[in-house]
Amino acid sequence: MKHLRALALVAIASLTLGTAACADETTPESSPSGATGGIRPGLKIAFLPKQVNNPYFDTSDNQGGKVAVEEFGGEFLQTGPTEAGASAQVSYINTLSQQQFDAIVVSANDRDAICGALNEARQAGAKVVTYDSDTNPECRDLFINQATAEGIAKVQLELISEAIGPEGGEIAILSATANATNQNTWIEMMKAELENNPDYANLELVDVVYGDDDDQKSFAEAQGLLARHPNLKGIISPTTVGVAAAARYLSGSEYKGRVKLTGLGTPNQMRAYIKDGTVEAFALWNPADLGYLAAYAAAALASGLITGAEGETFEAGRLGEYTVGENTTVLLGDPFVYNADNIDDFDF
Amino acid sequence: MAERTTLDAAATASRIRSALLSWDAIILIALALVIAVSAASIDGVANPRFWRFVTLEVIPIALIALPLTLVIITGEIDLSVASVLGLTCVVVGYLWESGVTSLPMLIVAALLLGAGLGALNGVFVTVFGLPSLAVTIGTLALYRGLAYVVLGDRAVANYPQNWTMGAIAPLPGTTIPWAILVVIALAVGFGLLLHATPIGRAIYAIGNNAEAARFAGISVARTKFWLFVATGTMAALAGVFWTLRFASARADNGQGLELAVVAAVLLGGVSIFGGRGTILGVVGAVVLLATLRNALQLAYVPANTLTIITGSLLIASVVGPNAVGMMRQRIRRRFTIPPTK
Numbered sequence: 001m002k003h004l005r006a007l008a009l010v011a012i013a014s015l016t017l018g019t020a021a022c023a024d025e026t027t028p029e030s031s032p033s034g035a036t037g038g039i040r041p042g043l044k045i046a047f048l049p050k051q052v053n054n055p056y057f058d059t060s061d062n063q064g065g066k067v068a069v070e071e072f073g074g075e076f077l078q079t080g081p082t083e084a085g086a087s088a089q090v091s092y093i094n095t096l097s098q099q100q101f102d103a104i105v106v107s108a109n110d111r112d113a114i115c116g117a118l119n120e121a122r123q124a125g126a127k128v129v130t131y132d133s134d135t136n137p138e139c140r141d142l143f144i145n146q147a148t149a150e151g152i153a154k155v156q157l158e159l160i161s162e163a164i165g166p167e168g169g170e171i172a173i174l175s176a177t178a179n180a181t182n183q184n185t186w187i188e189m190m191k192a193e194l195e196n197n198p199d200y201a202n203l204e205l206v207d208v209v210y211g212d213d214d215d216q217k218s219f220a221e222a223q224g225l226l227a228r229h230p231n232l233k234g235i236i237s238p239t240t241v242g243v244a245a246a247a248r249y250l251s252g253s254e255y256k257g258r259v260k261l262t263g264l265g266t267p268n269q270m271r272a273y274i275k276d277g278t279v280e281a282f283a284l285w286n287p288a289d290l291g292y293l294a295a296y297a298a299a300a301l302a303s304g305l306i307t308g309a310e311g312e313t314f315e316a317g318r319l320g321e322y323t324v325g326e327n328t329t330v331l332l333g334d335p336f337v338y339n340a341d342n343i344d345d346f347d348f
Numbered sequence: 349m350a351e352r353t354t355l356d357a358a359a360t361a362s363r364i365r366s367a368l369l370s371w372d373a374i375i376l377i378a379l380a381l382v383i384a385v386s387a388a389s390i391d392g393v394a395n396p397r398f399w400r401f402v403t404l405e406v407i408p409i410a411l412i413a414l415p416l417t418l419v420i421i422t423g424e425i426d427l428s429v430a431s432v433l434g435l436t437c438v439v440v441g442y443l444w445e446s447g448v449t450s451l452p453m454l455i456v457a458a459l460l461l462g463a464g465l466g467a468l469n470g471v472f473v474t475v476f477g478l479p480s481l482a483v484t485i486g487t488l489a490l491y492r493g494l495a496y497v498v499l500g501d502r503a504v505a506n507y508p509q510n511w512t513m514g515a516i517a518p519l520p521g522t523t524i525p526w527a528i529l530v531v532i533a534l535a536v537g538f539g540l541l542l543h544a545t546p547i548g549r550a551i552y553a554i555g556n557n558a559e560a561a562r563f564a565g566i567s568v569a570r571t572k573f574w575l576f577v578a579t580g581t582m583a584a585l586a587g588v589f590w591t592l593r594f595a596s597a598r599a600d601n602g603q604g605l606e607l608a609v610v611a612a613v614l615l616g617g618v619s620i621f622g623g624r625g626t627i628l629g630v631v632g633a634v635v636l637l638a639t640l641r642n643a644l645q646l647a648y649v650p651a652n653t654l655t656i657i658t659g660s661l662l663i664a665s666v667v668g669p670n671a672v673g674m675m676r677q678r679i680r681r682r683f684t685i686p687p688t689k
Contacts (some may be wrong), residue, residue, distance in 0.1 A: 052650075079651070081651060082655075085603065087594050087596075088595065091401070091642075095642070095646055098392045098395065098397055098401070098646060099391075099392060099646060100392075107646025109574075110503060110596060110598065111503075112503065112596050113594045113595070113596035114502065116516075116594065171463055178502070179598065198362075210501060219545070321391065336619045
């Protein structure tokens, strides 16, 4: 009885450690390859997205970052929390710095909460590159920005304005988590653009809600928006999880076609809704390119090729040469608009 | 004479054996095993930095687990602890933003708030006689909602560096944060309270049979009330540490932490039905879970697998004793010869 309890507990503990010793599903994968453009071979680079099991980050990390790391002969690892929480990322950063990674590429859930851990990691020798969502610039070496915040804000307003038509109306924003740096920057810019640009004089922003990048919550928030604002004409959702959930809700409801939707979405998730008319057009950049560029930037830092100062240049494989801009930020490019004409050309 | 000494020896041997097989010993042995095996097989465990991170993780969980042990032993439960932590974090952040710059004042305000929130739980359970599971699930949502009301979706993050660095500063000559000393002192205090005072005995009595305890003169309602207050206060203290450690006060701080704390308490040998459990077992379980989680994470075990492992350990520790008891009953019933006339 007590023996059984003892045995059971000890057995489970040893079994788990045994599986750990044999676990190789996510051990860093290294690839033998010669040095590429001065990048040190064998660099250990870890991608720490806002959350794992998110298709956007799966694309950026596994189809972008991993490809790049294999190209220059490093070791790649993707790890992260299953929920997009601020302090959850801290424990992963601590683990990565103990595992002596040369560079950590992170998309931050909160601007400041992971700063302490990142700085400890940098003191332990790791280079820190943020991508997709920045932290306080004091705790990272470079930020890879997917597009200018202005470009992203502008293109979404353009798309919703085109979809709604010249008579305008009420619009709302369905965002991700309330503290995500990138989301808040885009929302502020959209508000400024709505006020200052006479083209949008007929558009009125009535609500901003947060779906926390959780599918169910985003779906429920979209429902709530229509319930609270029966005259709503359009929804902007600058997050792939949010726009997919809102599209799913609208296409199965009475509002399909009457309430317009746009935002930042991935082609595979949005294809059905483009085809059935729920969404006319949406924008994004290529997340695989973002991850790819972030990996090359991290490798350039870790190899000592650049220090992250403004004006420095580095090679990023098939994307060509990039220059570090102001605020130690590297810009990927312009946002890309997806619609019925080109949606079938992409697979991510 | 010889018979006497044999009996004494047998009694001592049996006492040693049952001490070794007590759940506390099992947990401590498992902890030692986990440390030994992981230090040998996983790169980085033997490094002092690993233990720094384990300790940082242990501190808030241990702070809350100590009074929660007493609550569960009396047969109640408090699931609102993580929300108390979160609400305390945002109130501290709000006060700091509004100009309260004295750290002692902020700490006192936090503790008073925690005591108040715990007292509310206590009132619902003792005065209104509501089941604590239902009450604390309600306050879990209520306090978390209030946290969002206070700070909305913002975060307050501009605390002075000497506060945030000071909270996690190591003991001189080591990498272990000094805050662990506070936890150890509190653990000793709670341990003495539970195992060496009449109040502790009253707590066990209430857990075993609340009616009988009441007839024996123990003030069941008052004891439970103060235990809820203690839990709220300690959750608030953990909240202050949390805010300073992450240098960020947000409404979602600590979300989900109650599960880690309850898992540690139950794994530590505290019976969910009340009446059994020790502080030593709980402390051992807290350290065991944190070490196991960190060691496996260091060994590249993915997050989903870690959750499965923690869940299995918890199920084993709860189901194990009960399943075994049921088996013994069945065996006894099958093999008992019914009395003949």
